[in-house]
Amino acid sequence: MGQPEAYQRLAQPVVIEGRSMAVLYGSETGSAQEIAVELGQMAERMHFQTTVDEMDGFKLADILRTSLVVFVTSTTGQGEMPKNACKFWKNLRREKLNNTNCLKSLRFVVFGLGDSSYLKFNWAARKLRARLLQLGASEFFKAGEGDERHDNGIDSIYIPWCKEFKAALLTGFPLPESVDPIPDDIRLPPKYPLRLLSAMDIKALRESGADVAPPTDDDLKFLALKNKSAARSHVNSPIPAAEQLQEDRRRRHPHFPACSARQDASWERENNFPVDGLDKENILKDHPEKYLLERPTAQTPDLLPPDAIPIPNTFPGRLVHNIRVTPADHWQDVRHLAFNLALSREDVKAVLHCSGNLTLRIYPKNYPEDVQELISMMGWDEMADTPIDLDSAPRGLYFRRGITTLRHLLTHNLDITAVPKRHFIKSLLAFTRDEREIERLQELTAAGNEQEFYDYTCRPRRTILELLRDFQGVRIPFDTILSLFPIIRGRDFSVCNAGKDILGDSDGIVRVEILAALVEYKTIIRKPRQGLCSRYLKHLPAGALIWVGLKAATGPQLVRDPASVSRPMIAIATGTGIAPIRALIQERAGYRHPGPTSLFFGCRNRSADFYFADEWREYPELVVYPAFSRDPVPPPESPATASSTTTTASVHKGIADILTPPEYDAGKNYVQHLIRKHAHEVGQLMLNYPIVCICGNAGRMPLSVRSALLDALVISGVVENRDMAERWFADPHNLTLWQETW
Numbered sequence: 001m002g003q004p005e006a007y008q009r010l011a012q013p014v015v016i017e018g019r020s021m022a023v024l025y026g027s028e029t030g031s032a033q034e035i036a037v038e039l040g041q042m043a044e045r046m047h048f049q050t051t052v053d054e055m056d057g058f059k060l061a062d063i064l065r066t067s068l069v070v071f072v073t074s075t076t077g078q079g080e081m082p083k084n085a086c087k088f089w090k091n092l093r094r095e096k097l098n099n100t101n102c103l104k105s106l107r108f109v110v111f112g113l114g115d116s117s118y119l120k121f122n123w124a125a126r127k128l129r130a131r132l133l134q135l136g137a138s139e140f141f142k143a144g145e146g147d148e149r150h151d152n153g154i155d156s157i158y159i160p161w162c163k164e165f166k167a168a169l170l171t172g173f174p175l176p177e178s179v180d181p182i183p184d185d186i187r188l189p190p191k192y193p194l195r196l197l198s199a200m201d202i203k204a205l206r207e208s209g210a211d212v213a214p215p216t217d218d219d220l221k222f223l224a225l226k227n228k229s230a231a232r233s234h235v236n237s238p239i240p241a242a243e244q245l246q247e248d249r250r251r252r253h254p255h256f257p258a259c260s261a262r263q264d265a266s267w268e269r270e271n272n273f274p275v276d277g278l279d280k281e282n283i284l285k286d287h288p289e290k291y292l293l294e295r296p297t298a299q300t301p302d303l304l305p306p307d308a309i310p311i312p313n314t315f316p317g318r319l320v321h322n323i324r325v326t327p328a329d330h331w332q333d334v335r336h337l338a339f340n341l342a343l344s345r346e347d348v349k350a351v352l353h354c355s356g357n358l359t360l361r362i363y364p365k366n367y368p369e370d371v372q373e374l375i376s377m378m379g380w381d382e383m384a385d386t387p388i389d390l391d392s393a394p395r396g397l398y399f400r401r402g403i404t405t406l407r408h409l410l411t412h413n414l415d416i417t418a419v420p421k422r423h424f425i426k427s428l429l430a431f432t433r434d435e436r437e438i439e440r441l442q443e444l445t446a447a448g449n450e451q452e453f454y455d456y457t458c459r460p461r462r463t464i465l466e467l468l469r470d471f472q473g474v475r476i477p478f479d480t481i482l483s484l485f486p487i488i489r490g491r492d493f494s495v496c497n498a499g500k501d502i503l504g505d506s507d508g509i510v511r512v513e514i515l516a517a518l519v520e521y522k523t524i525i526r527k528p529r530q531g532l533c534s535r536y537l538k539h540l541p542a543g544a545l546i547w548v549g550l551k552a553a554t555g556p557q558l559v560r561d562p563a564s565v566s567r568p569m570i571a572i573a574t575g576t577g578i579a580p581i582r583a584l585i586q587e588r589a590g591y592r593h594p595g596p597t598s599l600f601f602g603c604r605n606r607s608a609d610f611y612f613a614d615e616w617r618e619y620p621e622l623v624v625y626p627a628f629s630r631d632p633v634p635p636p637e638s639p640a641t642a643s644s645t646t647t648t649a650s651v652h653k654g655i656a657d658i659l660t661p662p663e664y665d666a667g668k669n670y671v672q673h674l675i676r677k678h679a680h681e682v683g684q685l686m687l688n689y690p691i692v693c694i695c696g697n698a699g700r701m702p703l704s705v706r707s708a709l710l711d712a713l714v715i716s717g718v719v720e721n722r723d724m725a726e727r728w729f730a731d732p733h734n735l736t737l738w739q740e741t742w
């Protein structure tokens with residue numbers, strides 16, 4: 001372990017000609033990016049001139065100018081590259097590169113992040129590695145494959161892999177004799193230092209007129225929409241909670257049966273009801289009565305800051321409604337939110353083109369009270385509201401020169417409630433002089449103490465803010481924050497409406513809806529937790545204006561091709577996984593002859609989370625099989641049917657004898673049971689080149705569903721046995737599979 005005084009010292013990496021490393025990541029939710037940042041810091045300590053960036057930020061030609069390129073990528077969708085690596089990947093796959101050996105001067109390393117519950121485990125990393133080798137590049141060090149399913153998550157593989165990789169770097173890229181690696185206990189200079197602007201600087205900037213961020217087109221669009229709806233904007237003039245409830249009620253969608261449950265509950269009861277979301281990792285949600293929380297998070301935080309920082313490629317959106325669709329006494333708070341987006345005519349066209357397959361990106365913010373707490377704890381009060389400047393900004397940071405302050409950054413850009421990563425905790429060593437704190441920080445980050453680190457950070461989902469409360473002696477210099485705190489990521493939600501439903505009341509307005517399950521749970525340290533975005537959405541009032549992104553989802557284009565509309569669809573959804581399925585059903589219904597659709601929908605209770613129940617009967621081509629896992633299971637003679645449900649064939653007698661479901665499924669009522677039960681209907685659709693969609697929780701569900709679909713192929717006589725079913729199912733000529741699980 002290092003000496004406490006060493007942490008105060010700062011060392012600049014030595015510039016050594018021809019010693020450079022690019023760490024390029026592909027990341028959907030930030031985990032690969034975090035690992036890339038950590039590897040980048042390790043490389044800097046070994047005096048590599050280091051760049052850390054997303055793959056799409058880098059050109060193919062540039063990678064050839066770098067001594068070593070480390071690719072860190074997660075896998076998303078069904079074995080796909082993350083969005084911020086797709087352009088790079090597309091370039092790399094160009095046919096004209098085949099047999100050119102064009103990457104023969106490239107030395108590379110790949111680290112993949114994946115989840116072994118997916119069929120295509122770590123495929124993005126594997127595909128990338130295979131293609132690089134095919135184009136003549138040479139692998140400097142063996143690839144690593146992290147697995148979320150492992151006891152300590154990705155770290156279980158990453159930490160030992162990284163240690164070996166570091167040793168290989170020292171051997172493969174030896175340092176000159178006079179230069180030593182910078183030890184872990186000596187500080188590196190901040191990569192993105194901040195400067196405070198003096199009053200004179202600001203005046204000069206304003207006078208020059210150039211750099212004080214004049215309003216952009218986006219600003220103007222936002223302001224136009226803001227003015228248009230000024231009378232309704234609750235952001236600048238918040239309405240009282242009771243009035244807000246009335247407004248919610250008026251706007252309430254008639255198609256939500258669960259809403260009536262809420263309507264019955266009084267406002268007081270709803271507000272005072274304890275937050276009873278539970279810790280996923282400990283499966284507490286199966287025993288809610290044991291783990292009800294006290295109610296510390298029930299108080300509503302201050303309203304969100306009204307000023308927004310425009311983010312490239314986003315649209316101004318006004319929240320039309322934010323309705324809780326699960327009853328107040330249900331363990332989970334699920335929201336149905338609708339936004340009106342102001343778009344240009346071209347953008348509306350593009351949106352309609354992808355209708356049925358869209359995702360909405362929401363950028364959450366921190367609450368002013370949390371930001372102020374951090375500012376006070378760190379002693380930043382004096383400079384918090386002074387405009388700042390930077391020479392370069394990390395990717396994803398939205399900054400306006402001459403206007404942005406430290407408080408802005410902490411509110412809009414930096415995730416102060418993320419679970420702290422190892423490199424964050426290590427960096428704190430330099431910012432405290434308290435020996436007990438130094439010892440504890442060393443303990444947490446020492447090699448071999450991964451379990452302790454995991455128990456302190458990930459297991460209780462401790463936030464950065466909470467960590468800093470535990471380490472009262474820490475004072476982070478304000479100019480280092482961009483190198484230290486993670487940047488707030490936008491969160492993607494499947495748009496759950498489509499077709500004509502998406503066109504707003506007036507020109508240029510598109511109305512998109514999402515179904516968001518708020519992440520609220522209690523962890524093993526019995527502290528209630530809310531995800532940053534969940535907290536943001538929970539308190540976002542109708543009328544709020546925010547910037548949102550709208551994109552085509554990654555899955556195959558299931559409806560754009562009219563030929564696909566007439567194909568049958570077998571849709572399997574659990575929980576809020578129904579959102580993209582609803583959009584697909586709505587979109588298909590807009591065509592003249594949509595194919596038959598069977599929807600297997602896994603919910604807990606008919607009265608709590610059977611979302612959109614009353615809507616389904618509007619679609620004559622749709623048959624719904626709801627699987628209520630917590631309602632009494634109906635006897636075998638009378639299969640579970642929704643009021644809208646019809647069955648087209650009798651249930652095959654004795655299915656259970658032919659194929660016994662796995663033990664863990666026994667006695668339950670899940671979607672996989674209904675698939676087996678209705679194997680003949682499924683088989684009928686399977687014979688007609690269906691689209692098969694699986695949406696909802698990751699983990700066991702997709703595998704169990706796939707197994708049930710294979711059984712259905714056998715039971716219905718489409719194929720003779722499971723081996724044949726496996727082959728049949730894998731053949732894209734027989735069906736199109738689309739899985740979106742998280």
Ligand SMILES: Cc1cc2nc3c(=O)[nH]c(=O)nc-3n(C[C@H](O)[C@H](O)[C@H](O)COP(=O)(O)O)c2cc1C
Nearest residue numbers: 027028029030031032074075077079114115121122
């Ligand atoms: C929608 C979704 C699809 C995924 N698909 C796969 C997959 O096909 N194969 C795999 O190994 N992991 C898959 N994963 C797991 C992620 O790769 C894994 O959670 C990773 O740590 C995420 O890293 P990121 O935050 O950098 O994107 C998927 C995760 C999600 C949420």
